[in-house]
Amino acid sequence: MDSGTEVTFAASNSSLESGGAAEPAAALHLLSRQPSRFKGVVPQPNGRWGAQIYDRHARVWLGTFSDQEIAARAYDVAAVRYRGCEAITNFPGERPSAGELAFLAAHSKSEIVDMLRKHTYAAELRHGLCRGRGMGARVQPTTPWAQKLLFEKVVTPSDVGKLSRLVVPKQHAEKHFPLKRSPENTTGNGVLLNFEDGEGKVWRFRYSYWNSSQSYVLTKGWSRFVREKGLRAGDTVAFSQPVYGQQDNNNQLFINYRKTPRKQDEAGHPDDAIAAEARSIKLFGVDIAGGGGREAGEKGTANSWET
DNA sequence: AGGTGTGTTGAA
DNA sequence: TCAACACACCTG
Numbered sequence: 001m002d003s004g005t006e007v008t009f010a011a012s013n014s015s016l017e018s019g020g021a022a023e024p025a026a027a028l029h030l031l032s033r034q035p036s037r038f039k040g041v042v043p044q045p046n047g048r049w050g051a052q053i054y055d056r057h058a059r060v061w062l063g064t065f066s067d068q069e070i071a072a073r074a075y076d077v078a079a080v081r082y083r084g085c086e087a088i089t090n091f092p093g094e095r096p097s098a099g100e101l102a103f104l105a106a107h108s109k110s111e112i113v114d115m116l117r118k119h120t121y122a123a124e125l126r127h128g129l130c131r132g133r134g135m136g137a138r139v140q141p142t143t144p145w146a147q148k149l150l151f152e153k154v155v156t157p158s159d160v161g162k163l164s165r166l167v168v169p170k171q172h173a174e175k176h177f178p179l180k181r182s183p184e185n186t187t188g189n190g191v192l193l194n195f196e197d198g199e200g201k202v203w204r205f206r207y208s209y210w211n212s213s214q215s216y217v218l219t220k221g222w223s224r225f226v227r228e229k230g231l232r233a234g235d236t237v238a239f240s241q242p243v244y245g246q247q248d249n250n251n252q253l254f255i256n257y258r259k260t261p262r263k264q265d266e267a268g269h270p271d272d273a274i275a276a277e278a279r280s281i282k283l284f285g286v287d288i289a290g291g292g293g294r295e296a297g298e299k300g301t302a303n304s305w306e307t
Numbered sequence: 308a309g310g311t312g313t314g315t316t317g318a319a
Numbered sequence: 320t321c322a323a324c325a326c327a328c329c330t331g
Contacts, residue, residue: 035322042322046310054320061312164330206331219331 036068038090040075043068051116053078055109063117074116080104081112103128118221120202123194123252127202141200147240147254150176154260157233164223166237168207173216176239179209190219195239195255197229203255225255234260 036043042050044064049071051062062078065071072090079087080096081104096104103125104112115121131140151172153159159166168177179191190208197203206220231237240254 040321042324044311045325048310050312052312052322057320059313059321064311162330223330 036071038068038072038075039088040079040090041068041071051075051078053082055082060109060113061117062113063119065119074121077104077116077121078112081107081109099129100125115202118202118204118224120194120204123202123204127196127200131200141198142196142242142254144256146243148243150239150241150253152236152238154236155231155233160226160231160233160235164219164226166218166222167213168216168218170216172239176241177207177216179207179216193218193253195253197225197254198256229257231257232259232262236260 034043036049040051040053040062042052044050048064048066049068050064051071051074052059053062053075054060060078060082062071062074065074076089076091076094077096079089080101085096085101106128107115112121115124151169153166153169153172155166173179177193190206192204193207195203195205203225204221205218205225207216207218209216225231236258238256238258240256242252242254
């Protein structure tokens with residue numbers, strides 16, 4: 001499961017509910033859609049929980065969570081961002097701190113929603129509180145010189161294709177990303193790793209070993225990164241770690257990327273992964289066919305607009 | 308295949 | 320505004 005500090009207003013009292021009979025069993029979810037006792041939280045068919053908030057007649061999806069209490073906190077964060085600190089929340093006792101309010105104010109609604117959906121809100125808030133001191137200054141990315149390069153990889157077509165996973169070269173994986181069965185962050189198989197990108201944004205990927213292909217891979221969360229950055233086969237991704245603090249610094253890592261120069265083809269997003277793949281395979285990074293295919297509205301995760 | 312998130316509807 | 324419900328489509 002995801003760590004307990006997924007989403008939340010600093011505190012964590014909440015004697016509300018969880019105390020008593022903590023779900024006799026998750027067994028009833030097959031046919032009985034037990035409604036959530038939390039505002040903005042809806043049950044998912046598989047027993048998990050979704051969070052959503054409404055903004056001017058439109059639903060804004062805040063992501064899915066394994067625990068309805070965490071989903072409820074995600075809703076609370078969104079509620080404050082969308083409706084102000086007076087908004088009705090699931091945990092009235094846990095009001096956001098001044099710092100968190102500043103953090104929220106410093107980010108657009110869609111940015112906050114993205115963090116919630118990626119389950120990186122808590123991590124980004126920590127950074128914001130740490131770095132962007134004083135008024136809710138925008139989060140400043142960690143300067144490159146504070147990062148120690150671990151390794152780079154030129155992404156393959158399948159790394160940016162519909163497989164939604166990045167194969168981490170075994171040598172680098174075993175050297176830099178030892179896959180331990182550590183207590184926390186362990187999700188069934190694999191672990192959840194946080195990476196800060198060049199903009200100071202945090203990404204969470206599931207990292208695991210696939211027996212079938214005998215390879216180490218970054219899976220869940222990776223496709224979102226590929227999509228947002230518009231990564232194409234031939235581009236390079238670099239993984240680094242903090243040069244100072246112990247690498248145990250909240251096991252915070254960095255991920256950066258570099259586009260390979262292409263013929264006057266701006267950073268088109270590969271909406272059509274298949275076409276992008278075929279093109280890249282043949283041309284070996286040298287692109288001719290212009291259209292990266294962005295034009296039409298982005299699909300999937302395009303949501304919420306700004307005030 | 309399983310899970311996520313949207314379409315949609317009716318109630319608050 | 321909001322959640323129940325169904326299910327198309329995406330991801331892992």
